[in-house]
Amino acid sequence: MDERKALFLLSTSEELWVNTITKMKEFAGSYAEALEVPEEYYRRAGILKTGKKLEAFRRIRCEKGYLLEELAEYEEKGIRVVTHMDPFFPKRLLNIPDAPLLLYVRGGLPDDDAPAAAVIGARDCSDYGAEVAEYFAEELAGKGIRIISGLASGIDSAAAEGALKGCGSTYAVLGTGVRVCYPKENYRLFERLSSGGGGVISEFSPKAPPLKQHFVMRNRLIAGLGDVLLVIEARERSGTSITVGHALNQGKDVFALPGRITDPLGYGCNRLLKEGAIPLTSPSDVLEYFGMEEDGQLTMEWKDDSKLEGAEKAVFRHVSEDAMHVEDIAAASGLPLKDTMTALHRLELKNYVRNTKSAYYRRCR
Amino acid sequence: MFAKIKTAGLKGLDGFMVDVEADVQNGLPGIYLTGALSPETKEAQYRVMNALRNSGFRMEPRKITVNFSPASERKEGTGYDLPIAAAILAAQGAVSSGKLERTALVGETGLDGSLKKIRGVLPLAFFLRENGIERIIVPSENAAEASLAAGVDVIGCSDLREAVDVLWQILQGEIPEHSAACGRSCSVYGSTEEDAPDYPVDFSEVRGQDYLKRAAEIAVSGRHNILFSGPAGTGKTMIARRMPTIMPRLSREENIEISKIYSICGLLPGERPLLSKRPFRSPHHGISEAAFAGGGSRAMPGEMSLASGGILFLDELPLFRRDTLEMLRQPMEDRKITVTRMKGSYTYPADFLLAGAMNNCACGFYPGKRCTCSKAQIKAYMGRLSKPLLERIDICAEARPVSYGELSGKEASETSARIRGRVEEVTAIQKARFQDCGNIRYNSQMGIREIGRFCVLGREEQDFMRETFQAKSLSGRTYHKILKVARTIADMDGSDAIRTEHLAEAVELRSIEDSLFAPAGHGRDLPPEFRARGRETC
Structure with a gap:
């Protein structure tokens, strides 16, 4: 049996994970031989200590034929199985601690020689955070930087969305298998990524459900696939701190978006900045880091009212970056409620304001 | 003998x-x-x-x-x-x-x-x-x-x-x-019938919340069912409770029709047996189906019938059992309810205006800063609304927290009597409009044919609606609801033609059903192959 198939078989059970499989290979000499060694030997050598691991190994050997059929089916459905022995396995992932042995991929993998930035942040982010993540991803992706994210809701999906807007490539490392879209409202994004806009990558078998421990494990791959890590919004104690820890372990630089000192979503970033993260105030900061020169500093600006007239101008002036209720906007602008509504709708059609929730509006960038 | x-x-x-x-x-x-x-x-x-x-x-x-x-x-x-x-x-x-x-x-x-x-x-x-x-x-x-x-x-x-x-x-x-x-x-x-109805509450007691009050007036004027959403303590219930006070005065015939239902239930006061006030019924969300729709061993009228001619107010709408809410469907179409029991079937009127109220999340504070719910929790909470019910609600109005200045302000708000005066004028306009339209009495009851006849848009208005339709990815049903509400707003303005400002307001007050249940072509109509909590993709 060839080595790739043997590694695939050994990886089908989550009981035997990277460390165990590596030990088995060292014990037997190759993956193919590792499959043939009687379990009793592993048990005596102290490699398969628990009953669960032994059981998993036994099952893999029994169901070999069935599992190989599954492998053929994956490939038929466009799911590529990439092992660390393959030439196109991402080089960035070869040398990280607990490096994955095998990845399932739909779409493509990020090029080894193009710069890549991982964008992470809170799932329940603010409108501002989502807007910033989208803006950064759009600008950076437009300059050829690959955007890596986790395709979670919030900052992750905003970044992926932004990268697609900037006509760049974006890759998502999933906490589920590549046949499962979680959260399911990201379905459209998922489709676009796996069909041309980049790729979705997972180290779990294609039908793996969204389990808590999966998300923790995939964080090391997000950090590993990026050359730098951009943290947009994070609470004091959150999943982002795990990813940041991995990035630092792997010797990557971390950028953090300064947050308001009173905003719980800013605590995590501000703490990172205190500990030495690079402040993220413009996409130019990242471009400079990669040595990509730009004429002038890129700055994120909100739409201004210079091209507006009359009631639209009067109303737009009072719409803030955080969502406001129609009645508050009307009160601030001094116009009657119905004129305010009409103006807001026209502004929305012109892309000056966005309707975030019924009756709530905020300024666009 | x-x-x-x-x-x-x-x-x-x-x-x-x-x-x-x-x-x-x-x-x-x-x-x-x-x-x-x-x-x-x-x-x-x-x-x-x-x-x-x-x-x-x-x-x-x-x-x-x-x-x-x-x-x-x-x-x-x-x-x-x-x-x-x-x-x-x-x-x-x-x-x-x-x-x-x-x-x-x-x-x-x-x-x-x-x-x-x-x-x-x-x-x-x-x-x-x-x-x-x-x-x-x-x-x-x-x-x-x-x-x-x-x-x-x-x-x-x-x-x-x-x-x-x-x-x-x-x-x-x-x-x-x-x-x-x-x-x-x-x-x-x-x-x-000559007496002015004497309600214990009045709209002038509501401070601030012009947006909700306006929505309530539109709802009553065109008999559009309405849903108030927003944080707790913003006056949703307060406004709903005052909606009967701005409904047109009861004619003697209407009054007797309503009083008959109360008579059957033994709810008429002995001294003054005619109800001069429009009913306001606010059943608790734990209500049984029989108490809600009518029934029991003697097939008595339920809350829907008791609210006939007035307001049926459902507070905390997502907490109502789905089965209970499903019972509203037929009465909302036919304006009467037929209760069938072993011993026979009974028909009671159920011609109410439905007003619902809900928080945006379980903790009640969303979209305020104090909300502690996650996006998924908020979504789950909103998802408990019944789709068939939302389809029958034309107006959704979002309440906002009231500031101290408004609460303590001295300026008097409009009284119910003044608003009622305006509502009665709009009712008269609708009466004249639907003279030859059979059963239809209010804008909200228009079908596709009547919408085509009475909600004609000019060129500019058509452009506005087309752009809005695309930008907001509205469904066909929402589009028609917007037209009906815009018709009412134009009537309130005394305008024969529906103008852009009327449409804009109607769009603002549109139903939230599209944002909860995306129309076809927005990803939700794809085959529902779910695995675990995610979605299987190939």
């Missing part, structure tokens, strides 16, 4: 004539009742015999058979006591039933012979009047209520003896003096 007395029974709000026939024969002494009687009606045999004896009538030790004709129709309630007593007395020869063709009796007796009030006298009186009855003898507590049926003599009696005296007077061709009471009560209650 045989005697026959006229009375009537109720089946829902409709009546049916009943002849109570009594026959006294030699045989084992006792009283036998026949003719599809419910248990409480059948108990009359004990009540009536004792009542007669205690009123001083001598009962012969003979066999008395009382039959209710038509015997196939099921009879319920305790209103048959008095006619049974009268029929027995007539059969024993104490009174003659000969000239009682145009007199009907209803009422319950106590063991001491006193007459007690019964439910449903109002619809009974109207039914009897239409069936050629000229005189009704009722318990005196029911006299005022029965006398609302103008054109029929109502004689209230407080006990059996008095009722027998009245019967004698009728037989002797005398006009019983009790009929004077009827004349008096008619004049007292006849004046009700």
Whole structure:
């Protein structure tokens, strides 16, 4: 049996994970031989200590034929199985601690020689955070930087969305298998990524459900696939701190978006900045880091009212970056409620304001 | 000897004539009742015999058979006591039933012979009047209520003896003096429609929240069902509670229709039996289906019918059981509800305006900063709304927290009376518009054909709607709802044409159904192959 198939078989059970499989290979000499060694030997050598691991190994050997059929089916459905022995396995992932042995991929993998930035942040982010993540991803992706994210809701999906807007490539490392879209409202994004806009990558078998421990494990791959890590919004104690820890372990630089000192979503970033993260105030900061020169500093600006007239101008002036209720906007602008509504709708059609929730509006960038 | 007395029974709000026939024969002494009687009606045999004896009538030790004709129709309630007593007395020869063709009796007796009030006298009186009855003898507590049926003599009696005296007077061709009471009560209650309805609450008490108030006025003007959403404590319930105060005043016919339902439930106040106020019903979300839609073993009207002509307010809409809300679907289309039970099917009016209220999340603070819910929790909370129900709601208004300045402000808000004045004008416009449209009375009731006829857009307005439709990815249904609401807003503005500003406001107040249940082509119509909590993709 060839080595790739043997590694695939050994990886089908989550009981035997990277460390165990590596030990088995060292014990037997190759993956193919590792499959043939009687379990009793592993048990005596102290490699398969628990009953669960032994059981998993036994099952893999029994169901070999069935599992190989599954492998053929994956490939038929466009799911590529990439092992660390393959030439196109991402080089960035070869040398990280607990490096994955095998990845399932739909779409493509990020090029080894193009710069890549991982964008992470809170799932329940603010409108501002989502807007910033989208803006950064759009600008950076437009300059050829690959955007890596986790395709979670919030900052992750905003970044992926932004990268697609900037006509760049974006890759998502999933906490589920590549046949499962979680959260399911990201379905459209998922489709676009796996069909041309980049790729979705997972180290779990294609039908793996969204389990808590999966998300923790995939964080090391997000950090590993990026050359730098951009943290947009994070609470004091959150999943982002795990990813940041991995990035630092792997010797990557971390950028953090300064947050308001009173905003719980800013605590995590501000703490990172205190500990030495690079402040993220413009996409130019990242471009400079990669040595990509730009004429002038890129700055994120909100739409201004210079091209507006009359009631639209009067109303737009009072719409803030955080969502406001129609009645508050009307009160601030001094116009009657119905004129305010009409103006807001026209502004929305012109892309000056966005309707975030019924009756709530905020300024666009 | 045989005697026959006229009375009537109720089946829902409709009546049916009943002849109570009594026959006294030699045989084992006792009283036998026949003719599809419910248990409480059948108990009359004990009540009536004792009542007669205690009123001083001598009962012969003979066999008395009382039959209710038509015997196939099921009879319920305790209103048959008095006619049974009268029929027995007539059969024993104490009174003659000969000239009682145009007199009907209803009422319950106590063991001491006193007459007690019964439910449903109002619809009974109207039914009897239409069936050629000229005189009704009722318990005196029911006299005022029965006398609302103008054109029929109502004689209230407080006990059996008095009722027998009245019967004698009728037989002797005398006009019983009790009929004077009827004349008096008619004049007292006849004046009700000129009185301004006196609600205990008023819109002027609501400070701030112009947006919600405006939405409420639009909803009432065009009879659009409305959903208030927003953080807790922002005045959603307060405004809903005041919505009946701005509805057009009840005409006498409407008033009587509503009062009939309350009469059946025994909810009419004895002193002033006509409801001058439009109802506001606010059932708790734990309500049973029978209490909500009507039903139970006696098929009584439910909250939907009790709210007829007024507001049915469902607070904390997502907490209502889905089965309960599904019951609203048919009544909201037909404006009446049919309750079918083993013993028959009953139709009650259910012509209400639905007002719902809900928080945006379980903690109640979203979109405020104090909200502690995650996006997924908020989504799950909103997802509990029933889609078929949302389809029937035209207006969704988002409340915002009120500032201290508004609460403590001195400036007086508009009174309900002023708003009602405007609403009545808009109602008149709609009445004229839908003259030849059959059943339709309000903008919200327009179908596709009427929308095409009455909601014509100019070129500029069409452009606006097209852009909005695309930008907001609206569904067809939402588009039509927007047109209907815009029609109402234009009517409120006194404008024949629907202009962009009317549309903009209608778009703002549009239903949230599109954002919760995306229309076709937005990802949700893809095959629902879910694995775990995620979605399987290939």
